[in-house]
Amino acid sequence: MVKINCQCYFLLKCYSFYRNIYLSQLLILLKNNIKLNMRNHKITILIFSFLFSFFMSNAQKTWSLQDCVDYALFHNIDLKLQELSVQIQENNVFQSRMNLLPNLTANASDVNNWGKTVDRYTNQFANSRVSSANFYLQSSVTLFRGFQLLNSIKRENLELMAQKYDFDAQRDMKAMEITTAYLQILYGQENLKSKIQLEGNTILQVERTQKLVDAGTLAKGDLFNMKAQLASEETQKILAENDLSMAYIKLKQILDIPADTAFEIQIPSLDLTQGDNKLMSPEVIYNYAVQSRPEIMSAQIRYERSLRDLSIARSSFYPSISFSAGLGTGYSGANIILDGNPSFNGFFPSGDITSAGDTVLSPSFDYRTKTKAFSDQITENKNYSVGVYLTMPIFNNFQTRNQIVKSKIAIQQADLQLEKTKKDVRQTIEQAYADARSAFKSYQAAMSNVNALEESFNYAKQKFDAGMINSYQFNDSKIKLDNAKNDLLNSKYNYVFRIKVLDFYFGKPLSL
Template identity: 30%
Template structure:
């Protein structure tokens, strides 16, 4: 009995896993956790943190200690008396050295500032990548929903066609309609069956594409939740495009990254200019010696033979083959280059937001036009069906009317999900995080 319960629970777990349907939020969150590019960007942040740790470490004093033991045979200098001796003796020595940079042209200070900016820039790049991947996932997800919606349209209309086949058979058998009408409806059914197979293949392919984007390898059991996704507009599309552009400049990573690159270039220039200034260092050293050839006790020798050295070291750069000057000039050029890149990033963002705004407005008009066309084709189809049912029109004309209605349905679906996606792109530029977009 116990084994039966365990097997039942295992089978239930497998069945539940197979039946799981992923929501859009789950897909986005899973992608953000598992995407390889995101993981690489997270490593960039860790590298930037190491750079920051190294820069802070430059403010700490250097500290080293050393010790040595040796045995001499033959003529050697006694390390405690500095006299030559032809004996075998064991000697030992030890030292401690401390150094500290008092002034280095503020380069260490600016390296810390640069490391902080570099960490922020890495975080901004990660944020941008997350936004981009979230949009890729959303687009792939909506493509699956669109394909499923189209399949529903085709299956629904094919059910009507099958009903018409049965109805037409009765009318042909009764001599009301010619045999050709039945053949026409059956040909329509065959064409619709082919379209259904193609639609099912499109769903399968789009699901595999989404699974690959998420790095999910269980293609057979992967499916999405295709209910409850509709047009949700929080009013951003009604805002002036200038307001959306200003908001994008404040929140979008493209501009923030370019601004951070300018700051990094300016810090690099300051660090390079610091090499023209003197460097002042302080040092302290302690050393002592011992040998067994001296009858004095070990502790006494350590005390008698020790020495201390301390002082300051000043290094003034005078000429190094124009290396420092050339490095400063290169960094000045890089500063100007990053400023141009910032200006270009702002122009590109403005152009992109304008395009997204126009696309959203245009896709809304396309969706409204598609709904209007669908309504007209639905009325035309209903009228054609009534005429066909009473024998006032032939099967070919009825099939053509039905085909136009099917195409109008599919176009309405396409326009709907195209508008949803472009609306979400616009909201993303307005500063709404990808994980908080509403569908």
């Protein structure tokens, strides 16, 4: 009965700390760690049925690595900001092209003058209040400016390409960050599984030791030692739970998902059978990366852009030629014309006398006037202008010279940045390759060590049950096995991570 209760306790522990992992993992756990007789098997079936019904009623989406990557690439704020920067640069490219076109401006004014002034349209003095309106339409275009406009277009296009590569590089780094966090969760799950199994086995051993102490076969010191070991393993299990919880929080933060959101990942099958035989040489991976990695392409394009900046700076030494044309017209309130025919009032002395002494009579007329119609003035006052302008730079306080010096320095900086980027990629690939080979060898050695220590532990367990060794010797064998399993787990995921780094630089999709 004690054995049955212990097994039930072990299953419930698994359920409490591991209930959201795939049902297949629970089956493996039951198969590998619990050996039941027919009577105990019936109890296990009942517990299994309860857990199965719970899983079915609380089924939720499990996230694959690709699901996480796709979600982050669509929702991540940093990527959205970079995408907006690309859109801004696209607008800059459009503007640089439009700068080749002529501009067109229109001006209009309505002016009131008082006092003595010369009316621009009648060319006469006006002493009263005069209202006038002016309209002007002008267009100009740059014909030559030392190829500055053409180089500006090429420069903006290069910057657009560089920003697109920056966006791709940021997407790739985000995917790599997610892969790292995903692998950390997988590691945490396996580590927690191992700690739960270890604790369950120790519980069985504590109960076994209690029986032997009660029977007088072992001393109480052995029981106290086993309980101390159980407490230590409970602590290790709690630490493993915390590590797994933090790994989940880390991935949720990358995905920008609230920490209290229900979230589970898929557990892939990791194949390590091929080992380092499938690894490509670092040189092959680097040769591919140097032609395709966006961070390298971005640095290369920015070097080319710096060359265009130098050409733009040198264009200030050249004269500029522009062409302009204009059309103007206007209206003046001082433009007075007759309003109809004059009316005859008769003849009146003009004040002059002829040689014969007669008074000179002059006809008298009344004249009606009006301001000339707005439409007529607009039509009659049209004026046109066409001009070609040459601007020759002579001295501008060495601004052009200093700009050229700065552009040449910027070229050197861009060239060094390109070489540094290539160097960083090469070193990362070489380091990942060396680490992958070392990790796989460590994995093989750890696997052999685990197999040997399992045999040693099983033998020590038999000897302990027979009272041939004390609890200290038994726990020493158990601790060695646990450490070996930890080394195996570390080397396993270290190898998988390094493989993903190499795949990343060789352009392979990040998948598990």
